[in-house]
Amino acid sequence: xxSGTPTxxxxxxxxxxxxxxxTHSVRALDGISLTIQLGEMVAIIGPSGSGKSTLMNTLGxxxxxxxxxxVLNGQNVSDLSDNQLAETRSHQLGFVFQSYxxxxxxxxxxxxxxxxxxxxxxxxKDRRAAARAALDRVGLSERYDHRPMQMSGGEQQRVAIARAxxxxxxxxxxxxxxxxxxxxxxxxVIEMLRSLNEDDGKTIVVVTHDxxxxxxxxxxxxxxxxxxxxxxxxxxxxxSVTDETNENAE
Amino acid sequence: xxxGLLISTAFGSVGANKLRAGLTLLGIVIGVSSVIAMMxxxxxxxxxxxxxxxELGTDLITVSPGAQALRFAFFGGGGNSxxxxxxxxxxxxxxxxxxxxxxxxxxxxxxxxxxxxSESTFVNxxxxxxxxLEARNLSIASGRNITNADVENIALVAVLGSEVxxxxxxxRNPVGATLKISSREFTVVGVLDSQEGTIFNPDNSILVPxxxxxxxxxxxxxxxxxxxxxxxxxxxxxxDTVDDARTDVSTxxxxxxxxxxxxxxxxxxxxxxxTIETLEGxxxxxxxxxxxxxxxxxxxxxxxxMNIMLVSVTERTRExxxxxxxxxxxxxxxxxxxxEAILMTFAGGILGVLAGWAIAYFGNGATVDGDxxxxxxxxxxxxxxxxxxxxxxxxFGIYPAVRAASLNPIEALRxx
Ligand SMILES: Nc1ncnc2c1ncn2[C@@H]1O[C@H](COP(=O)(O)OP(=O)(O)OP(=O)(O)O)[C@@H](O)[C@H]1O
Ligand SMILES: [Mg+2]
Numbered sequence: 132x133x134s135g136t137p138t139x140x141x142x143x144x145x146x147x148x149x150x151x152x153x154t155h156s157v158r159a160l161d162g163i164s165l166t167i168q169l170g171e172m173v174a175i176i177g178p179s180g181s182g183k184s185t186l187m188n189t190l191g192x193x194x195x196x197x198x199x200x201x202v203l204n205g206q207n208v209s210d211l212s213d214n215q216l217a218e219t220r221s222h223q224l225g226f227v228f229q230s231y232x233x234x235x236x237x238x239x240x241x242x243x244x245x246x247x248x249x250x251x252x253x254x255x256k257d258r259r260a261a262a263r264a265a266l267d268r269v270g271l272s273e274r275y276d277h278r279p280m281q282m283s284g285g286e287q288q289r290v291a292i293a294r295a296x297x298x299x300x301x302x303x304x305x306x307x308x309x310x311x312x313x314x315x316x317x318x319x320v321i322e323m324l325r326s327l328n329e330d331d332g333k334t335i336v337v338v339t340h341d342x343x344x345x346x347x348x349x350x351x352x353x354x355x356x357x358x359x360x361x362x363x364x365x366x367x368x369x370x371s372v373t374d375e376t377n378e379n380a381e
Numbered sequence: 382x383x384x385g386l387l388i389s390t391a392f393g394s395v396g397a398n399k400l401r402a403g404l405t406l407l408g409i410v411i412g413v414s415s416v417i418a419m420m421x422x423x424x425x426x427x428x429x430x431x432x433x434x435x436e437l438g439t440d441l442i443t444v445s446p447g448a449q450a451l452r453f454a455f456f457g458g459g460g461n462s463x464x465x466x467x468x469x470x471x472x473x474x475x476x477x478x479x480x481x482x483x484x485x486x487x488x489x490x491x492x493x494x495x496x497x498x499s500e501s502t503f504v505n506x507x508x509x510x511x512x513x514l515e516a517r518n519l520s521i522a523s524g525r526n527i528t529n530a531d532v533e534n535i536a537l538v539a540v541l542g543s544e545v546x547x548x549x550x551x552x553r554n555p556v557g558a559t560l561k562i563s564s565r566e567f568t569v570v571g572v573l574d575s576q577e578g579t580i581f582n583p584d585n586s587i588l589v590p591x592x593x594x595x596x597x598x599x600x601x602x603x604x605x606x607x608x609x610x611x612x613x614x615x616x617x618x619x620x621d622t623v624d625d626a627r628t629d630v631s632t633x634x635x636x637x638x639x640x641x642x643x644x645x646x647x648x649x650x651x652x653x654x655x656t657i658e659t660l661e662g663x664x665x666x667x668x669x670x671x672x673x674x675x676x677x678x679x680x681x682x683x684x685x686x687m688n689i690m691l692v693s694v695t696e697r698t699r700e701x702x703x704x705x706x707x708x709x710x711x712x713x714x715x716x717x718x719x720x721e722a723i724l725m726t727f728a729g730g731i732l733g734v735l736a737g738w739a740i741a742y743f744g745n746g747a748t749v750d751g752d753x754x755x756x757x758x759x760x761x762x763x764x765x766x767x768x769x770x771x772x773x774x775x776x777f778g779i780y781p782a783v784r785a786a787s788l789n790p791i792e793a794l795r796x797x
Contacts, residue, residue: 193706193790214710221708232703232794236397248386249708294707 137168139202140302140334141190146199147357148185159185160196161357169301172328172335174345177354183338186354187306190336191226192216204301221246225295227305231287233279233294239266240275243293250298265293269323285316292323303327305337309344321347382713391720394693402725405689409729409773410736412679413766417737418744419675420762423668425745425755430660438518439653440483440620442627444613444634446648464638464647467591468606470613472633479629484616486512489591489609491598493563497549504545506562506587507611508594516614519583524556524571531570532590535597539567543575544584562587563598623652676769682729683773690722690781701785702793715786722778723771730770734763 148160159182167173175183188194189201192208201208204223211219220226225246233242243262247253253261266275269289279287288308295303305324309317325347327333337344345351346365353361382390395402446465470487473479489508494501507513511529514520522543531538539562546555546569555569567589576582595601595608617626627650634648694701701714741756748754 188791191706193794214712217705217708217710217713220706226706228706228794232699232706234700234703236393245704246707248382248390249704249710249713251383298708 139166140169140171140204141165141167141336142200142202143189144200144202146189146196146201148182148189148194149197158357160189162199163357163359165352165359165362167334167336169334170328170332171350172325172348173337173350173352174348175336175338175352175354176340176345177360181354182357183354184306185357187226187304187336187338190302191224191304192219193226217249221249221298222300224300224302224304225292225298227288227291227295227303227308229307229310231279231284231291231311233287233290235279238276238278239271239282239290239293242279242290243297246294246298261297262293265297266290268296269293283316284312285319288312288316288320289323292320292327296327300333302334302336305335307338307340309339309341317341317343382709382716387716387720388724390717391724394697394717394721395724401689405685405725406729406732408682408685409679409726409770410682410733412675412682413730413733413770414735414737414740415675415678416672416766416769417734417758417763418740418756419671420668421737421741421756421758422744422754423664423671424757424759424762427661427664427668428757429755430664431657434653434657434660436518438616438620440617440623440626441516441653442615442617442623442630443651444615444630444648445651446610446612465610465613466606467608467610469634469637470610471606472637473613473615473630475633478633478636479626481618481622481626481629482615483618483626484512484516484614486510486516486614486616487591487610487612488513488614489594489599489611491563491589491594493598495545495549495587496561497558500549502545502548504562504585504587506539506589506594506598507583508591508598509588510591513588513614516616517583519576520574522572522574523554524569526571527588527590532592534590535592536590537565537567537593537597538570538590540571540573540588541569542573542584542586542588545587546572562589565597623654627652679769679773683726683777686722686725686774687777687781689725690718690778691784693721694718694781694785697785698788698793698796701788702790702796705788705790706794711786714788715782718782718785719775719778722782723774726770726774726777727767730767733770734766737766738763 143163143165146160146163147158150157150159161182163186175186177183185194189196190203192203192211195209203219206219208216208219234245237245240259240262243265244258247258247261263275266272269292271286271289271293274282274286274290277286279290282290288311292303292305292308303324308324309320312320321344324335324337324344328335335348337348339345348365350364351361352359444465465487467487470485473482473485487510491506491508492504493506495504509527510532511526514526521540524540527538527540530536539560541549541555549555549560550558555572558569559566560569561567573583573588575584577584589598591608592605601608615626615630617623630650631646635646638647640647704714738758741758744754745756746753
């Protein structure tokens with residue numbers, strides 16, 4: 132557990148996002164206010180179409196709110212240019228998608244290297260060393276030269292996590308990371324995210340339909356119709372409970 | 382993304398679809414190689430024409446009658462007004478008025494069929510004086526030249542071009558034999574050396590004394606000195622005095638023709654330099670024409686590249702989304718696709734230069750319709766062609782690349 136004065140990583144104030152669909156408009160986010168502190172692990176749940184992905188895209192600087200203020204690490208995101216947004220995406224956060232989104236022709240190593248290629252000024256040797264370290268961190272030391280097609284879904288998702296980690300950002304965003312995985316692979320991915328939070332102190336926001344993923348978090352935010360309907364901490368009183376959960380997962 | 386990474390990424394993407402890249406490349410290869418080959422042929426023709434004219438000697442000046450006589454009067458010796466007379470020619474031999482003129486060789490022309498026994502051939506003949514051979518850089522293979530005595534005597538003697546000789550007499554030596562030209566009997570006194578490959582080839586020609594041509598073959602009348610001429614060949618005293626000789630000729634002829642200061646010449650003076658320039662100009666147009674036709678195929682190749690790049694952008698929408706999501710800026714995407722287009726056209730350009738070079742190299746000396754094709758490969762054309770192929774890649778790659786760069790990352794990621 133992080134101690135001391137909390138540092139906000141994410142601060143949303145009255146954020147809305149509307150999509151224009153022909154004549155009528157859809158309010159995917161409807162006046163969201165939310166603060167996430169450094170070191171938190173937050174699960175976001177809610178029915179389909181409730182705006183979870185829209186929120187994640189906003190947090191990931193892939194999409195901009197229609198109104199309201201989003202401050203990331205003290206920086207108002209709406210002040211950023213397109214280039215600065217791209218830099219923010221590669222420097223300050225890592226995004227993990229439901230569908231992995233790896234480049235199919237590239238090996239695991241060069242997929243993980245990709246964000247570093249767009250950072251500039253990093254030598255090829257250093258890039259590869261960092262990519263290997265990230266793959267080692269997610270337990271894929273044996274898979275450097277495998278292409279996505281040659282790996283299981285769980286392995287692919289761990290490659291995607293390694294890619295999110297490679298620039299060593301404080302914030303990891305994961306939108307239904309276990310949505311395409313069987314229960315065993317899901318457990319691996321959940322454990323990975325939990326460990327990144329517990330052991331490496333990463334701030335993690337994860338969207339899920341999976342109660343086990345939610346269990347791994349320390350705080351649950353429930354969405355409905357673009358609004359937060361519930362926001363509560365989860366207590367993990369003892370390790371024994373965690374062990375029990377893991378056993379159940381087997 | 383730094384340039385090195387950009388290039389290696391471009392290689393990866395282009396290499397991922399080799400057949401497609403190869404076919405796209407082919408368009409550029411064909412375009413560039415045809416540019417190279419066409420230019421080599423065109424330049425070869427240009428240079429060989431120039432050198433063939435130069436063989437005649439650059440001190441040759443040709444005077445033809447008629448103000449608006451074609452510049453190519455030289456070929457056929459024909460202006461349309463009868464303003465050059467033998468006397469005009471003789472007056473150019475004047476050391477005082479025309480000091481820079483070394484030699485004067487008037488000529489007129491005739492045509493008709495030449496017959497020996499059952500063999501006959503149609504000839505364009507030239508009526509000459511003894512000076513003609515020197516003026517035109519011709520030489521006698523056997524027998525003798527036409528002498529000025531022959532001219533005075535209106536002798537029925539002829540010197541044959543080598544081809545005429547072969548047509549009429551086969552391998553026999555015709556010297557001393559007789560032949561009929563327009564039903565008049567001539568004695569062959571000499572045969573010319575073959576001048577095959579030169580631009581004013583006399584091989585198919587018959588030379589007779591100028592008087593004979595006028596009175597006997599053209600049924601001309603009038604006094605000896607008033608014989609009208611096809612043209613006058615003048616040699617300057619040296620190659621450096623061509624312009625002076627030209628002035629001499631002009632002065633003398635204007636005086637003789639009593640032209641007032643404001644009247645135009647009623648004759649045309651052509652130096653070899655003029656002829657070379659005119660022909661080079663014509664050939665230059667020809668080269669440009671060939672080049673443009675080839676350039677169009679390069680353009681078509683470029684459109685092929687654009688087409689493939691557009692397909693590629695659509696197919697790789699998701700890849701673009703992924704790259705953008707992990708930190709690629711718009712310009713990174715832009716450069717990536719432009720780099721791929723240029724990589725293809727540049728590779729096509731290199732292969733095209735090699736192919737064009739090979740075509741020009743092996744095509745050199747080939748004969749088409751009896752004409753020997755000479756090719757001249759110029760390095761700067763190859764460099765320009767390469768540069769143009771890169772420019773084609775840039776030009777046709779930019780639009781697809783802009784489309785790729787302007788994609789919204791989320792929509793790109795959602796693309797299936
Ligand atoms: N680009 C878009 N254009 C129009 N409407 C959109 C767009 N993106 C999302 N929406 C709408 O916004 C609402 C929220 O969508 P969002 O993808 O955030 O839901 P979600 O909670 O992630 O759902 P799921 O659990 O199915 O992934 C939906 O009604 C959706 O149709
Ligand atoms: Mg979603």
